[in-house]
Amino acid sequence: MLTSPDRIARQAHFLPLVAMLFLAACSSVPETERTDPRDPFEASNRKAFAFNMAVDTYLLEPAASGYRKTIPLAGRRAVDNHIDWIGLPATTFNSTLQGRFENAGLSAIHFTINSLTLGLIDLTEDPKAVKEQDFGQTLASFDVPEGNYLMVPLLGPNTNRSLTGRFVDTVTNPVSFLKAGDSIETMQSLRTPVAVVARRANLFEPFNDVKYNSLDPYARTRSLYYQGRAGRINATIGKPTDNRETDDQFESFLESSK
Amino acid sequence: MMILTQTPAISVMVKRWLGKMLMVICLPMALAGLPANADSQINAATEVISKMIGEVETYLATDPGDVARRTQNIARLFDTHFDLEGIARFSAGPYWRAATDQERITYIQTMRDLMVGTVVRNFDQLSGLNFTTIDSQAKGDKMVLVRGTFNDASGKRPPISVGWRVITPGAAPAKVLDVEIENISMLVTQKQENIAIIRKNEGKFSALIEAMKSRQQSR
Secondary structure, three states, X not given: OEOHHHHHXXXXXXXXXXXXXXXXXXXXXXXXXXXXXXXXXXXXXXXXHHHHHHHHHHXXXXXXXXXXXXXXXXXXXXXXXXXXXXXXXXXXXXXXXXXXXXXXXXXXXXXXXXXXXXXXXXXXXXXXXXXXXXXXXXXXXXXXXXOOEEEEOOOEEEEHHHHHHHHHHHHHOHXXXXXXXXXXXXXXXXXXXXXXXHHHHHOHHHXXXXXXXXXOHXXXXXXXXXXXXXXXXXXXXXXXXXOHHHHHHHHHHHHHHO | OHHHHHHHHHHHHHHHHHHHHHHHHHHHHHHHHHHHHHHHHHHHHHHHHHHHHHHHHHHHHOOOOOHHHHHHHHHHHHHHHEOHHHHHHHHHOXXXXXXXXXXXXXXXXXXXXXXXXXXXXXXXXXXXXXXXXXXXXXXXXXXXXXXXXXXXOOOOOOOEEEEEEEEOOOOOOOEEEEEEEOOEEHHHHHHHHHHHHHHHOOOOHHHHHHHHHHHHHHO
């Protein structure tokens, strides 16, 4: 059963993000004072980052640490599988929009097969065959500009384009609208917090390295985000290993060294 | 008179002919030389990576768990196989030019110590990883990207895709300039972080060195 209007109404947790965008817009840093030209709202972004780090220190990091210690590997894998499975309709939707029909078909097949186990066990032969696609990537494939860098409370690093993509992916995911009994609803309500903890647990060491060992964790996070995102966008347009921006930086470095 | 007026024309003709002859002689050599050069460039880069991985494997196999010994080994590894000056120049971005000689020396030394310290702290995580080279690709005439995968022998950790950007300056030995993990360049990340610190401190290069030193002391 689909109940889209009330589900959309429940997406109220996006309202603080909209508010954040307005706040950010009010505190734009002059171009000459920016530490990165793509980050005009650095002052308010840094505040949001400090808030996110506090949430991580008091909530996420201990939860992720406990999750790693108490949940056996097989259980963690099942949670990861379920999270991947939930994202498959978005991949089908976005791959179709991008004209990548093979990926769209594969993700639809994987979703159907794994729905037998609610995605907890992967029954497909090659789970890596499906390339995850979000609406931010779809917008990128249509040459929609990336916009500015935004550090969003609780959601982390984004750009205008990727944040729009996140919103569209959430409201268009049919799994979010599904109502099929109490147990499924409980699972649905637990999904987001469990997914956040599982993701933090999977990135436990690299995340802590950025958090505790960086000279400037905010700047490092921003750089990692942009490079990681560029990799995903390149994958969308069929160039998984061609990181042109990085190549250009090294090329001009070697030129200047001559 | 005629000879005099024809001399420049003859001279031009001779030059053109010589030019053509040189082209005829040199072009095949150049064409033959290009792939050979690219091949030797790729070989040098692949060799330095396999040598370095071999040394790390030896260190892991003979590791007594002693931090001083680990530090010594990893420092040797960096000094031998990494282009520390290149890394310093790249990671300082446009501010390298503004730095004094003394600042440059201090920066290279502090950066090296920080990198060595990072590897030593995470040394145990290297245990059980096997590196397999996938391919090597020339990026211009002075750089090769050697790509491969680290696989965990126990299967507990997912495979990690790694790319090594190796400088191949011809006569000088090939050295590693950058490491890319899952297509994310560690050197580009460091550069952007460093630039942010310098800009926050009104363009003072010394502020970056101070931040690095205080990070080093807090460890």
